[in-house]
Each structure stands twice: as structure tokens, then as C-alpha cells.
Amino acid sequence: MIIALDIFEPYGFQFFRNGLVVATIAGALCGLLGVFVILRGMSYIGHGLSHAVFGGAAASAVIKVNYFLGAGIWGVVSGLLIARVARRRVIGADAAIGVVTTASFALGLALMNRYGQASKSIEAVLFGSVLGVKVADIYAVALVALLGLAVVILGYRKLLFSTFDRDVAQVSNVRVSLVEAVLLAMISLTILVTMRVIGTLLISALLVIPAASARMTTNSFSRLLWISPIIGAVTCFVGMNLSYHLDTSASATIILLDAFVFVVVYAIAGTRNRAKMASLGRL
Amino acid sequence: MRQSIHSRTDSPLIVCEHVSCTYGNAPVLSDVYFNINRGEFVGIVGPSGSGKTTLIKAIIGAQPVAHGSITIASQLTIGYVPQVETVDWYFPVTVEEVIVMTRAKTKLWPRITSQERTEVREVLEKLGIADVAHRHIRELSGGQQQRVFLARAMFCQPDILVLDEPTSGVDVRTRHEILHLLADLHQDGLTILLTTHDLNGLAAHLPRLVCLNKTVIADGNPREVLTSKVLEATYGAPMEVLEHGGMPLVVDHGRVAMRGEGK
Numbered sequence: 001m002i003i004a005l006d007i008f009e010p011y012g013f014q015f016f017r018n019g020l021v022v023a024t025i026a027g028a029l030c031g032l033l034g035v036f037v038i039l040r041g042m043s044y045i046g047h048g049l050s051h052a053v054f055g056g057a058a059a060s061a062v063i064k065v066n067y068f069l070g071a072g073i074w075g076v077v078s079g080l081l082i083a084r085v086a087r088r089r090v091i092g093a094d095a096a097i098g099v100v101t102t103a104s105f106a107l108g109l110a111l112m113n114r115y116g117q118a119s120k121s122i123e124a125v126l127f128g129s130v131l132g133v134k135v136a137d138i139y140a141v142a143l144v145a146l147l148g149l150a151v152v153i154l155g156y157r158k159l160l161f162s163t164f165d166r167d168v169a170q171v172s173n174v175r176v177s178l179v180e181a182v183l184l185a186m187i188s189l190t191i192l193v194t195m196r197v198i199g200t201l202l203i204s205a206l207l208v209i210p211a212a213s214a215r216m217t218t219n220s221f222s223r224l225l226w227i228s229p230i231i232g233a234v235t236c237f238v239g240m241n242l243s244y245h246l247d248t249s250a251s252a253t254i255i256l257l258d259a260f261v262f263v264v265v266y267a268i269a270g271t272r273n274r275a276k277m278a279s280l281g282r283l
Numbered sequence: 284m285r286q287s288i289h290s291r292t293d294s295p296l297i298v299c300e301h302v303s304c305t306y307g308n309a310p311v312l313s314d315v316y317f318n319i320n321r322g323e324f325v326g327i328v329g330p331s332g333s334g335k336t337t338l339i340k341a342i343i344g345a346q347p348v349a350h351g352s353i354t355i356a357s358q359l360t361i362g363y364v365p366q367v368e369t370v371d372w373y374f375p376v377t378v379e380e381v382i383v384m385t386r387a388k389t390k391l392w393p394r395i396t397s398q399e400r401t402e403v404r405e406v407l408e409k410l411g412i413a414d415v416a417h418r419h420i421r422e423l424s425g426g427q428q429q430r431v432f433l434a435r436a437m438f439c440q441p442d443i444l445v446l447d448e449p450t451s452g453v454d455v456r457t458r459h460e461i462l463h464l465l466a467d468l469h470q471d472g473l474t475i476l477l478t479t480h481d482l483n484g485l486a487a488h489l490p491r492l493v494c495l496n497k498t499v500i501a502d503g504n505p506r507e508v509l510t511s512k513v514l515e516a517t518y519g520a521p522m523e524v525l526e527h528g529g530m531p532l533v534v535d536h537g538r539v540a541m542r543g544e545g546k
Contacts, residue, residue, distance in 0.1 A: 039374065039375075153393060154391055156393035157383075157384065157386065157387035157390055157391070157393065158387045158388075160376070160380070160384065160387070161384040161385075161387040163374075164371070164374050164376060164381070164384065165365065165370070165384070167340065167343070167345040167363075167365065168363050168365060168384075168385075168435075169384070169387065170344065170345055171343045171344060171345060171361060171363050172384075172385050172387060172388055172439065173388045174387050174388050215375065218375060219375045219376075219377075219419040219421075220375055220376075220377065221374075221375045221376050221380060222393070223375075224375050
């Protein structure tokens with residue numbers, strides 16, 4: 001009875017309930033979009049954009065502009081800069097991401113150092129803050145999650161085709177550049193609305209690990225789109241609860257839990273593959 | 284040297300005029316001129332880096348043309364089969380999902396309809412792999428994998444089939460199967476354009492060959508095109524052409540020399 005009471009203790013706090021809802025929806029959303037991130041080999045873009053948006057968030061805090069407006073515009077400009085630099089083909093897309101996003105991140109850090117009074121808000125963006133979650137954040141994350149779901153359902157075939165075979169999708173009159181722009185915009189929006197909960201430094205992990213774990217469990221694309229968001233949502237939900245009881249950072253606990261799930265799935269998938277190979281060898 | 288032997292009897296589906304393509308500042312294709320008429324079966328041959336894949340990609344619209352023009356007949360549907368080496372075989376997708384992908388532009392709802400399943404079954408039956416629809420693409424043999432991508436191209440009921448190295452990396456038996464399959468499709472009236480490295484196993488059997496090395500070196504019937512002079516100009520190495528069973532047989536002098544040294 002005492003244990004049961006302990007488990008439900010954090011639910012007595014409004015800030016925890018808000019944080020839990022946002023984190024769970026964010027986990028599902030990142031898991032859903034993460035499928036495209038890992039299959040397109042874009043893991044570094046999630047990482048890079050979250051760092052780039054940090055610069056915008058820092059600038060917004062310093063000049064007291066609305067966070068979503070400042071960081072959003074900053075993210076879009078960073079994305080366009082990456083695309084422009086990469087299109088010239090003098091350097092690769094990965095190098096373009098590295099240059100633009102680290103410069104943006106460094107600018108954020110410089111602003112944080114120069115204007116100390118804004119540091120609290122900036123640190124919340126950098127490491128995430130469950131305490132800072134407002135009802136408006138819940139609406140923002142829920143809205144982006146619904147938008148993400150609509151994009152994936154209505155654009156399923158185009159997304160699948162352009163992810164699997166870009167050239168042939170283009171030949172088949174799929175507007176591949178538009179599909180990629182929409183996907184990038186969704187990833188940017190996701191980063192924007194979830195950054196204050198789980199933090200810039202760890203958000204890229206949430207865009208990669210649940211999808212990577214899910215990928216090892218199935219060879220079906222449609223099933224992957226179910227399994228990955230479930231892993232993302234469950235690990236965020238459990239991670240938030242654990243973080244309260246263990247008195248650890250919510251973002252760090254969630255990501256460690258995701259990493260644990262990955263290791264377990266990896267071990268099971270490896271054993272299953274070895275068994276399959278052995279059975280084939282006996283034939 | 285550039286010769287144009289082929290006679291044009293029909294209205295062209297594709298016309299390439301003075302086509303040049305570059306990667307950065309490096310020219311890959313220069314002043315390419317040739318056309319493809321309805322019902323033809325054309326092979327493009329040339330050494331690695333000669334621009335075969337670039338030309339194919341320029342034709343399908345996946346590679347920008349720096350100079351010149353490629354004119355495609357109006358309402359032309361192109362079925363494209365990429366090199367199997369470029370496919371991500373670990374991608375989580377079944378054969379059926381691969382084939383219906385070409386409907387992505389017109390179909391919004393994610394689920395594959397029963398009508399589509401029937402059409403998939405029909406095209407797979409036609410290509411002799413009816414039982415693989417629900418298998419993951421990695422679980423197939425080399426020949427089956429090639430047929431799946433052929434099936435995807437056929438699914439959109441194309442006017443022309445464009446294949447990039449369809450026999451690359453397959454064994455002799457599979458190569459024969461693919462060649463016969465393509466011959467049957469051509470017999471049914473389909474226009475086919477392909478690239479190949481395989482001079483004896485594939486190119487020599489085609490009705491028309493285009494020898495390419497950055498530009499068109501020769502264009503015509505294999506008996507007219509597969510000559511020592513044309514092949515040396517195309518590949519930059521001496522090659523002898525013999526006749527075997529009424530067909531040209533290309534002998535690579537480098538291989539003959541190696542055998543001679545071995546003895």
C-alpha cells in the first residue's frame with residue numbers, strides 16, 4: 001500500500017502531470033518521425049537542427065522575443081542555409097550541417113555567457129525542464145503530434161517511396177523536394193515544441209533510439225510506424241516516473257531508458273538471428 | 284569518331300540533342316545525340332565512367348542537362364529499373380509494397396487496396412515470381428530481386444522500360460532468364476532501353492546498340508557496331524571481334540595476353 005502510494009505521489013503535482021503528458025506525446029512524435037530519420041540516414045540532421053535551434057532560443061531569450069517565433073525562424077534559416085551550402089556540392093551535406101549548426105550552437109553559448117540574466121531560460125532549453133512545462137506547451141506538442149500523424153498518414157506512400165528510392169520516386173512524378181521539405185519542417189517543429197521538456201542536448205537521441213530499437217524488431221515499414229512511437233511514448237512515460245523517484249534529470253533518465261531498451265532488443269535480435277542462421281545451416 | 288547507322292522509321296519517343304552533363308566542373312557527357320523510336324530494343328554499352336548511367340538518369344529526369352535538350356514524347360510513361368547495387372536491401376519493405384510504390388502520386392490512402400493486390404499478383408505471375416509478394420526484399424535470390432524491380436516498373440504500365448545494368452552481378456542462368464524475359468516484353472510491343480557492361484552475354488543479342496564514351500561513338504545493329512575499330516574507340520583498348528554461331532563475339536586482348544604470359 002505504501003509502495004503504491006509512493007508510485008502515485010508525483011501525480012499530485014500539476015507540474016509533473018503536465019510534464020508527463022508532454023514527454024509522452026513528444027516520445028510518440030519523435031518515435032514516429034524517427035523512423036524516417038533513421039531510414040534516410042538523417043540522424044545527424046536531428047542532432048544538428050536541435051543544436052541550431054538552441055542558438056535561436058538563446059537569442060530569443062536575450063532580446064525577449066517569443067521563444068517559438070525566435071527559435072522557429074532560426075531553425076528554418078539554419079535548415080535553408082544547410083540546404084544551400086550542401087546544394088553547391090563543394091562540401092557534403094554532413095559537413096554543411098556541421099558548420100551551420102555548430103556555429104549556431106556556439107552563438108547560443110556566447111549569448112548565454114554575455115547576458116547572464118537570460119541563463120536560466122537558456123539552460124532550460126539546453127537541458128530541458130519538467131518544472132517549466134505550461135498548459136500551452138501541452139497544446140503545442142499535441143497540435144504538432146496531430147499534424148505529424150496527418151502528414152505521415154496522408155503522405156505515407158510518397159514518404160515511403162522517396163525514402164526507399166529517391167530517383168525513381170522523382171521519375172514517378174512524386175515531388176521529392178516538397179516531401180523532404182515537409183519532413184524537415186515537421187522535424188524542426190518537433191524539436192521546437194519538445195526542446196523545453198527534454199532539452200536540446202538529448203532530443204536527437206529521442207529521434208533516433210526508439211526508431212533504431214523498433215527497426216530491429218520488424219521488417220515491415222507499416223509495423224515500424226507503430227512500434228517506434230510506442231517505444232518512444234512508453235520510455236518517456238516510464239522515464240519521467242523513474243526520474244521523480246530516483247531524483248535524476250528527466251531527460252537523462254528517458255534517454256538512458258531508451259538506450260537500455262535498445263541494448264535489450266539488440267541482444268534478443270542478435271540471438272534470434274543466430275538461431276535463424278543455425279537452422280538454415282542444418283537444412 | 285561518331286557514326287550513325289540506325290535508320291529512323293517511326294516517330295521518336297525520346298530525342299537527345301547535343302546533350303552534355305557535368306558533375307561539378309567535370310564533363311560526364313558531351314554532345315550526345317540519339318533517339319529512341321516506339322517498339323525499339325536499345326542497349327547502351329561503354330566502359331565504367333563512360334556516362335551510361337548519367338545518360339539514363341538524364342532521360343528519366345533525375346540528372347540535370349547542362350547543355351542540349353532531351354525531348355520526351357507527350358504522355359510518355361517511363362518504367363525505370365535501377366541498378367540492384369543501389370538498392371537498400373535492408374530497408375523494411377515487402378515485395379508488394381515495393382511494387383505499389385509507383386502509385387504514390389495518385390493514391391493517398393496508405394493501405395494497399397484489393398484491386399492493387401490483384402494487379403500486383405498479375406504482374407508477378409507474368410514475371411514468374413507469383414509467390415513472393417509478401418516476402419521481404421532481402422529474402423529473395425538475385426534473379427528474383429531483379430524481377431521485383433522489373434515488376435515495379437511494369438506496374439505503372441509504361442510505354443518504355445529503362446533498365447540500368449539489369450544483368451550486373453547475376454549468374455549466367457539468371458542472365459539468360461532476364462534476357463528472355465526482356466525479349467518477351469519487347470515481343471509484346473514494349474520499347475526497351477538498357478545499359479550493360481556485358482558485350483557477349485547481353486549486348487550482342489540486342490537489335491540496336493549505342494556505344495558511348497562521354498559521347499556517342501557508334502549507333503546501330505550489333506553486327507555493324509561491334510567491330511574492333513569501334514570497340515577500341517569506345518573502350519580505349521584493343522579488342523578482337525570473332526564470329527560465333529552467326530553472332531559477334533568480343534575477345535578482350537588483355538585477357539588473351541594474360542593467358543599467354545601464364546603459359
